[in-house]
Amino acid sequence: MIRMEDAIVQKFSLPALLKESLGAHLGWGRQWGSADLKSSYDAVIVGGGGHGLATAYYMAKEHGIRKIAVIERGWLGGGNSGRNTTIVRSNYLYDESAAIFEHSLKLWEGLSQELNYNVMFSQRGVLMLAHNEHDRQSFKRHVYANRLNGIDNEWLTPEEAKQFCPQLDLSPGKRYPVVGAALQRRAGTARHDAVNWGFARAASALGVDIIQNCEVLGLERDAFGAVCGLNTTRGKVATTKVGVSVAGHTPQLMSLFGVKVPLESQPLQALVSEPLKPAFPTVVMSNAVHAYISQSDKGELVIGAGTDQYVSYSQQGGLHIPIHTLDAICELFPIFTRVKMMRSWGGITDNTVDRSPIQGVTPIPGLYINCGWGTGGFKATPGSGHLFAHCVAKGEPHPISRPFSLDRFRTGRLIDEAAAAAVAH
Numbered sequence: 001m002i003r004m005e006d007a008i009v010q011k012f013s014l015p016a017l018l019k020e021s022l023g024a025h026l027g028w029g030r031q032w033g034s035a036d037l038k039s040s041y042d043a044v045i046v047g048g049g050g051h052g053l054a055t056a057y058y059m060a061k062e063h064g065i066r067k068i069a070v071i072e073r074g075w076l077g078g079g080n081s082g083r084n085t086t087i088v089r090s091n092y093l094y095d096e097s098a099a100i101f102e103h104s105l106k107l108w109e110g111l112s113q114e115l116n117y118n119v120m121f122s123q124r125g126v127l128m129l130a131h132n133e134h135d136r137q138s139f140k141r142h143v144y145a146n147r148l149n150g151i152d153n154e155w156l157t158p159e160e161a162k163q164f165c166p167q168l169d170l171s172p173g174k175r176y177p178v179v180g181a182a183l184q185r186r187a188g189t190a191r192h193d194a195v196n197w198g199f200a201r202a203a204s205a206l207g208v209d210i211i212q213n214c215e216v217l218g219l220e221r222d223a224f225g226a227v228c229g230l231n232t233t234r235g236k237v238a239t240t241k242v243g244v245s246v247a248g249h250t251p252q253l254m255s256l257f258g259v260k261v262p263l264e265s266q267p268l269q270a271l272v273s274e275p276l277k278p279a280f281p282t283v284v285m286s287n288a289v290h291a292y293i294s295q296s297d298k299g300e301l302v303i304g305a306g307t308d309q310y311v312s313y314s315q316q317g318g319l320h321i322p323i324h325t326l327d328a329i330c331e332l333f334p335i336f337t338r339v340k341m342m343r344s345w346g347g348i349t350d351n352t353v354d355r356s357p358i359q360g361v362t363p364i365p366g367l368y369i370n371c372g373w374g375t376g377g378f379k380a381t382p383g384s385g386h387l388f389a390h391c392v393a394k395g396e397p398h399p400i401s402r403p404f405s406l407d408r409f410r411t412g413r414l415i416d417e418a419a420a421a422a423v424a425h
């Protein structure tokens with residue numbers, strides 16, 4: 001096993017690239033170390049998805065806490081962070097949501113430089129299609145609300161939308177006519193694996209222990225009820241701070257810790273086509289038909305839909321969902337009717353009743369929670385990690401994430417993006 005101390009974290013630069021080109025690229029070292037679990041840490045982050053890794057990175061970088069472990073039961077990014085359709089945007093309706101997602105979008109804009117790792121963030125825009133009067137009014141409301149919050153979003157006529165995305169079919173008599181669209185130009189996509197690996201590499205370089213194939217099984221508490229350690233499949237570890245970032249597994253893990261969380265875990269599916277030459281310039285979402293599409297840098301059309309309507313912990317879903325989605329995609333884009341689909345998969349999303357995340361303290365001192373990002377947390381990866389790092393390090397939520405407390409389900413101060421948008425990818 002390679003120990004942390006042995007990890008070589010080389011800086012990626014033009015001179016390094018030139019040097020390695022001459023040496024057949026055999027000189028690149030490992031990107032992050034694989035550590036053994038130590039007997040104690042200042043803080044432990046449970047879950048090696050993008051959120052957990054980003055949290056550890058910002059805790060080490062901005063709060064100077066270096067004795068941190070990220071404990072992952074499988075492999076890094078094996079959860080939703082490596083299974084999503086990579087849409088990044090910040091055009092949410094409510095002030096609280098706009099603030100948290102815009103905080104993240106701003107971090108995305110400098111993330112490749114920050115991590116010295118190309119996360120392939122592409123601001124190709126996200127176009128949200130309106131098909132009826134309700135959509136039109138709702139998206140215009142989003143546009144105005146976003147602008148008041150200093151977030152870019154603009155309303156396009158059908159012709160302007162087609163100019164931006166020439167593949168749109170505006171012919172008359174369509175089942176889902178395009179009556180306009182909201183466009184966030186700064187939105188787009190990123191490469192999900194690169195985001196996980198970039199954060200892992202940067203955290204590892206700051207001394208964070210990344211421990212894969214190790215499952216957290218229980219919580220140890222002291223005489224005052226505060227966190228004093230964790231039980232794992234590799235034994236006990238002492239710590240006074242635990243940050244939980246396990247997405248769809250949150251209800252299971254938190255019930256082992258004795259804390260109830262108002263979440264439902266549901267499968268969400270995605271699928272990709274055979275690779276095509278560049279054919280699609282942007283991300284298009286249609287909430288009314290519940291389908292969205294973009295093209296990856298490899299050329300595959302990346303297509304997603306809504307969640308299955310039942311609770312499940314299997315990383316797959318019902319066939320009727322992708323079939324309905326493909327019907328809708330073919331209806332919207334007849335140009336793709338004969339394209340073959342190559343792969344489909346599912347992830348377990350953690351959904352709250354208001355479709356807004358939960359981040360903050362729990363009734364157990366020293367135990368912090370980050371979850372409920374559901375179908376839309378990839379876009380939040382850097383922002384959520386940045387804010388959760390503050391929470392775990394300081395013991396209290398960052399002002400931006402304060403409205404997203406667990407307590408809101410008791411006080412009733414919900415942030416109802418579910419009613420506002422009906423979709424949250």
Ligand SMILES: Cc1cc2nc3c(=O)[nH]c(=O)nc-3n(C[C@H](O)[C@H](O)[C@H](O)COP(=O)(O)OP(=O)(O)OC[C@H]3O[C@@H](n4cnc5c(N)ncnc54)[C@H](O)[C@@H]3O)c2cc1C
Pocket residue numbers: 046047048049050051052071072073074075076077078079080081082083084085086087088214215216217245246247248249253268269270304345346347348349373374375376377378379380425
């Ligand atoms: C098909 C699909 C499409 C999506 N599309 C988008 C999109 O376009 N845009 C967007 O913004 N979001 C999207 N999402 C949502 C997004 O992927 C998630 O919100 C986000 O990736 C959550 O990141 P995470 O790090 O919290 O969770 P995860 O990446 O799921 O990481 C949690 C980790 O915790 C680990 N774990 C669980 N239990 C334990 C335990 N007991 N001990 C140790 N480790 C444990 C798991 O193995 C997992 O690796 C999509 C999700 C899916 C499934």
